[in-house]
Amino acid sequence: MKVPRTFAWAAALAALAGVFVAYLNPHAMVDLANRVWACF
Amino acid sequence: MKQVLLCGAAIVTLSMGIRHGFGLWLQPITMDRGWTRETFAFALAVQNLAWGLAGPFAGMLADKFGAFRVLVVGSVLYALGLVVMALATSGAAFLGGAGLLLGMAQSGTTYAIVYGVIARQVAPERRSWAMGVAAAAGSFGQFLMVPVENGLIGGWGWQNALFVLACLALVIIPLAWGLREPAKATATGITQSVGAALREAFAYPSFRLLMAGYFVCGFQVVFIGVHMPSYLKDHGLSPQVATIALALIGLFNVFGTYAAGTLGQHMPKRYILSTIYALRSVAIVIFISVPLTPWSVYVFAAVMGFLWLSTVPPTNALVAQIFGVQYMSMLGGFVFLSHQVGSFMGAWLGGKLYDATGSYDVVWWLAVALGVFAALINLPVRETAIVRPVLAA
Numbered sequence: 399m400k401v402p403r404t405f406a407w408a409a410a411l412a413a414l415a416g417v418f419v420a421y422l423n424p425h426a427m428v429d430l431a432n433r434v435w436a437c438f
Numbered sequence: 439m440k441q442v443l444l445c446g447a448a449i450v451t452l453s454m455g456i457r458h459g460f461g462l463w464l465q466p467i468t469m470d471r472g473w474t475r476e477t478f479a480f481a482l483a484v485q486n487l488a489w490g491l492a493g494p495f496a497g498m499l500a501d502k503f504g505a506f507r508v509l510v511v512g513s514v515l516y517a518l519g520l521v522v523m524a525l526a527t528s529g530a531a532f533l534g535g536a537g538l539l540l541g542m543a544q545s546g547t548t549y550a551i552v553y554g555v556i557a558r559q560v561a562p563e564r565r566s567w568a569m570g571v572a573a574a575a576g577s578f579g580q581f582l583m584v585p586v587e588n589g590l591i592g593g594w595g596w597q598n599a600l601f602v603l604a605c606l607a608l609v610i611i612p613l614a615w616g617l618r619e620p621a622k623a624t625a626t627g628i629t630q631s632v633g634a635a636l637r638e639a640f641a642y643p644s645f646r647l648l649m650a651g652y653f654v655c656g657f658q659v660v661f662i663g664v665h666m667p668s669y670l671k672d673h674g675l676s677p678q679v680a681t682i683a684l685a686l687i688g689l690f691n692v693f694g695t696y697a698a699g700t701l702g703q704h705m706p707k708r709y710i711l712s713t714i715y716a717l718r719s720v721a722i723v724i725f726i727s728v729p730l731t732p733w734s735v736y737v738f739a740a741v742m743g744f745l746w747l748s749t750v751p752p753t754n755a756l757v758a759q760i761f762g763v764q765y766m767s768m769l770g771g772f773v774f775l776s777h778q779v780g781s782f783m784g785a786w787l788g789g790k791l792y793d794a795t796g797s798y799d800v801v802w803w804l805a806v807a808l809g810v811f812a813a814l815i816n817l818p819v820r821e822t823a824i825v826r827p828v829l830a831a
Binding site for chain 1: 589677678692
């Protein structure tokens with residue numbers, strides 16, 4: 399069954415949005431920021 | 439085509455994604471092992487060089503014996519390198535695992551290998567788009583794996599996180615099954631040895647121009663990727679700004695790579711490349727000229743993210759278009775070697791010139807000048823296929 403193109407695009411955008419939200423999670427952001435900052 | 443695209447995309451999601459967050463291990467590893475940052479940083483620098491140097495050889499093997507075998511070996515090396523990275527108790531062992539093994543693994547599991555299959559199995563009229571899809575998948579992998587790896591380190595510890603990634607790297611093996619190619623029959627009258635292909639490519643001005651442009655790409659993205667957090671810290675911005683900037687680069691990178699691949703179906707790729715490099719220079723000039731605020735960082739990150747790996751589809755599509763697909767992975771590997779030399783220079787010179795001058799200004803302007811240079815040298819690239827003599831029957 400062919401996956402409708404609009405569904406594929408919607409799934410891709412949802413995945414991107416979900417990952418972006420993961421970066422913005424306050425606890426995760428502080429944790430990630432500290433690890434990045436630790437490089438300097 | 440769908441199988442090649444799905445499996446190829448999944449492979450680069452893993453291979454490009456896993457490596458993207460290695461910097462997150464700097465603090466826990468150096469603290470636990472009592473090493474200096476130089477030990478860790480040197481291993482990662484060697485990794486990038488090993489990736490570049492091994493690329494042409496991995497590509498040569500893939501072109502001759504099929505991508506499947508190279509991907510399987512690459513996957514095993516990837517897992518092995520990650521395990522060694524986790525267990526190494528000496529700097530030398532860490533260098534061997536995180537540097538050499540992972541560098542070679544990446545040469546066997548990333549774009550050059552997958553693009554060889556795409557170039558041979560996808561019709562030319564869809565090839566650039568397909569390369570854009572694969573590049574977007576690799577970009578998504580980079581975007582995805584940073585928070586995932588951060589979560590793994592925080593939740594399971596840095597060693598277990600590496601073991602998990604080693605298991606993920608082995609998933610490349612079943613995915614590689616989808617990239618098996620039928621035994622290649624020599625195209626009628628068209629046959630070329632490896633040596634002849636290399637001599638032809640390096641004698642061809644457009645190949646050298648593509649290599650020169652890709653050097654600039656490596657310089658710019660690695661300089662920004664490695665040194666921008668430090669630049670922001672120096673100017674008093676919070677670490678959260680750097681995190682959001684990383685996220686924006688990752689997010690817009692996905693769109694940029696897909697757009698570049700799609701555009702390559704409809705317009706000369708040399709114009710796409712020239713525009714990308716020119717826009718990078720414009721973006722950098724504006725970024726360092728306006729007052730540095732969180733929002734100027736976010737806008738810069740979004741713009742640069744869109745232009746980040748967007749050079750990958752048109753550069754590789756041009757290699758296939760000009761030289762054909764028989765040695766796509768090998769020639770793509772040589773072009774990428776130039777990218778990695780540029781990457782090394784971007785990372786190294788960024789630090790060296792900062793230490794010498796007390797600021798990143800010189801390097802920013804060097805990146806601008808190199809972007810202008812790359813924008814200009816891509817314009818004369820001839821996109822027509824090389825005509826080779828047909829052998830007598």
